[in-house]
Amino acid sequence: MIQSVRPMKKRKIKGDGAWGYAFIAVALVVFAVFTAYPVASAFIISFQEYKPLGSTFIGFDNYTNTFSDALFWKSVVNTIVYTVLTVPVALFLSFAVAILILPLKKWLQTTFKAVYYLPAVASGVALSVVWLWIFDPMSSGIFNKLIGFFGISNQNWLGSSATAMFSLVFMSWLSSHGTSIIIYLAALLGIDGSYYEAAELDGASFLQKMWYIVIPCLKPTTLFLLVTGVIGSFQVFQNAYLMTGGGPDNATTMVGLLIFNNAFKYFEFGKAAAQSLILAVIIAGIAMVQFKFLGNDVEY
Incomplete structure (x- = not known):
């Protein structure tokens, strides 16, 4: 006997829960823009000879030069x-x-x-x-x-x-x-x-x-x-x-x-x-x- 599968209902965020997610979203956006993005950019730049109009990938040269x-x-x-x-x-x-x-x-x-x-x-x-x-x-x-x-x-x-x-x-x-x-x-x-x-x-x-x-x-x-x-x-x-x-x-x-x-x-x-x-x-x-x-x- 085949049972019918009911479609799952989407949960709606109402009241205080909606405001909570809204405040969290603001904090996450601020963190992403002012912390996560700069750190990720610094990681990428560390492998480059950075120039505003065009960077060159140089691998680990910046790290080896630093350690020496x-x-x-x-x-x-x-x-x-x-x-x-x-x-x-x-x-x-x-x-x-x-x-x-x-x-x-x-x-x-x-x-x-x-x-x-x-x-x-x-x-x-x-x-x-x-x-x-x-x-x-x-x-x-x-x-x-x-x-x-x-x-x-x-x-x-x-x-x-x-x-x-x-x-x-x-x-x-x-x-x-x-x-x-x-x-x-x-x-x-x-x-x-x-x-x-x-x-x-x-x-x-x-x-x-x-x-x-x-x-x-x-x-x-x-x-x-x-x-x-x-x-x-x-x-x-x-x-x-x-x-x-x-x-x-x-x-x-x-x-x-x-x-x-x-x-x-x-x-x-x-x-x-x-x-x-x-x-x-x-x-x-x-x-x-x-x-x-x-x-x-x-x-x-």
């Missing part, structure tokens, strides 16, 4: 040094400031959060101009005035290979902690107070509370800030470009600045695209290692 370029590896080393010196110190300073703000009244917490976050909304160019004045090699620079009290002669902080990298690192230590402070403070406020009460009943000291309660509870937050901090430091461009231009003698040339110079100074777009994809692979690999070794017992 001594300046590229120097920029990688500079970026790693910058990352190692800035990210851990930035996390420690943000955590310490958040701990100091925590016992204050709510209106004082809000005030300090606003003050520390203010540089994040200020113009990076304006902040760099201020730091250029601080590092001024003449006696008018604040740093040279400070060391002058100890009988030390003026230093060319940004113009010497021995001090240029330290100057950028020091600039990073004293700026741009607002976001991390706010995130740490929010995580501290989310810790259950019963943990502290139990610790006090057991006679735990302040340091013991920090080691056995605060630090374990903040491990997911710390891992998040560590991963994002490393990603941001590997993509650093503005500080090196505005403060030193990558000099002297490429002592502060970071990978991001090298990619920018290859693309918009030497117009080697294919090589710049290849280097940007290599940088993306390096960042992804470092992030995977961080999650592998630091995120085993982290629950979100």
Whole structure:
């Protein structure tokens, strides 16, 4: 006996479901236009000698030239040094400031959060101009005035290979902690107070509370800030470009600045695209290692 097959009815999206798909579609279009398409284009360009009026396919030449370029590896080393010196110190300073703000009244917490976050909304160019004045090699620079009290002669902080990298690192230590402070403070406020009460009943000291309660509870937050901090430091461009231009003698040339110079100074777009994809692979690999070794017992 043959049974008749009824045609399937089309599902109609109505009400809230339709609006949900509409909002998702907008996000997908934005992602496709401003993220997926540029990445795909960079991948294609990396195999070409790119020219606006006609590109030539050259295979893996841009990648082989990059791996054999001594300046590229120097920029990688500079970026790693910058990352190692800035990210851990930035996390420690943000955590310490958040701990100091925590016992204050709510209106004082809000005030300090606003003050520390203010540089994040200020113009990076304006902040760099201020730091250029601080590092001024003449006696008018604040740093040279400070060391002058100890009988030390003026230093060319940004113009010497021995001090240029330290100057950028020091600039990073004293700026741009607002976001991390706010995130740490929010995580501290989310810790259950019963943990502290139990610790006090057991006679735990302040340091013991920090080691056995605060630090374990903040491990997911710390891992998040560590991963994002490393990603941001590997993509650093503005500080090196505005403060030193990558000099002297490429002592502060970071990978991001090298990619920018290859693309918009030497117009080697294919090589710049290849280097940007290599940088993306390096960042992804470092992030995977961080999650592998630091995120085993982290629950979100």
